[in-house]
Amino acid sequence: MFDSLIYIDPGSGSLLFQAILSGLLTILVFFKQIVAYLRLRIFGKTKKEVDLDNLD
């Protein structure tokens, strides 16, 4: 991964934090899915997400 194409130092502390962040995201995504499921069951609709592909 650390090949010669990378000239920006990602920072070792930052890499370690990404490993932690990845764990946090697992929990976040899990809860988001529960909220989305409940929203669908209770209100019968899903949250409108931003579509980054087609903004124009």
Next chain:
Amino acid sequence: MTKPNEISFRDTAARVTKKENGYFRYIFNEYKTEYDHLMQSGLYDALVEKHLLVAHKELPVEEANYNVYKLLYPTQINFQSYPFEWSYSQWVKAILAYLRINHIALQFGMILKDATPYNFYLTGGKAIMFDTSSFIFFKENDSWLAYRQFCEEFLGPISLMHYNGTRWGKLTMSALRGMPLDFISKQLPLKSWFNLTTLLHIHLHGKYSGKSEIAVTKEVTKKGFSLEKILSLNKMIFATISKWTKAYQFNNHWVNYYENDIESAAYLVDKEQMIRKWLNDIEPETVLDLGANTGKFSFIAAEYATRVIAVEYDDICVDGIESQIKDEKTLTLIGEISEPTPSLGFDHKEFSSILVRAKSEMTFGLALIHHLYFTNYLNFNQIANYFSNISTQYSIIEFIDKEDQKVKIISKNKGITTELYTQEGFEKSLMKYFKIIEKHKIADSARTLYLLKK
């Protein structure tokens, strides 16, 4: 042939070189696989079609060079302003464009390896990335190598502007490679801890990012993000920035200059007619509008010229101008005559001074001279000399007489006598540097327009 340009010496995948007929990008062999994937997977087309990435043509490599894979001729940039000259809305455009590029790239198996606003230029009201060699492959559970840079150079400054005011944009000039996250975290108010994006990516990240002494094993670098996670992280930041439509603002009065604060309608009509006539007669290629205010005369100039740069020190005005830009002719940036952008970066060659970049065939100084004289304490000789340096040929300058209400107020507030502030003295200074082609007393005012030629 591949002598590095002063701005691209860090990249080992490619190199930008300036030649007589513009800027060229050499793609080196070590970037071959990534470049081919970018071009053949449909990613390049998708990004160019959405006006997110600069388009280019491939040219034959004219000299035998075993290291060069491709020679690219990108669409040439009309004018480049730097992030520390951008208004808040221009920053928002750049960061949102960056996140969209990253999002789209991920769907094609790639990710951005750099995250700097300096890779963007603003044109036609859009932010476009010009670093074609910024894509690398993304594999499941990779770390995002540009993450720290993204937080330090993009998210950090925009958070500071959002919470603490737009002056932070200008302050990034003192940290060209980004501000440390612990420093940014310290500047942000308590309420930013309750925003999930700033909490995670600035405050908590800041607790780790400065710790370079941590030994990171290969296992840790592989505990990055799954595709789903990196997409959702990207989306989360995008959603936050999209909601940050406004930066914290201190009081400001220039934005309503034309609506509330000006002379009669007859004055405006006459001034516009005269300027239009001169533009029509001269047809300048490039115009620089100093003290552009709402950009009214910049947009008029854009009807006649191919490039107009509207410089204004008030960031709200720059935001207003930016929101009206529809074509690629008009550009705007924050600039102050008494504090011009100097040459910066290594050996003063990475970023060129505004006086070099913005030099134009014609320069406007409309309702500006009294500010330079009374607020910046410049004398007429300094002002005339400045205009002659920044114009290659013509200037249109408006002189506001001491009888004008504006001059009375500003001189009184500054406690400066108007004794030496005379039209005769002004003309005498102008004639040291210019020939006065035409002089026009504007209707219903104590103001005069000058058309000057060097």
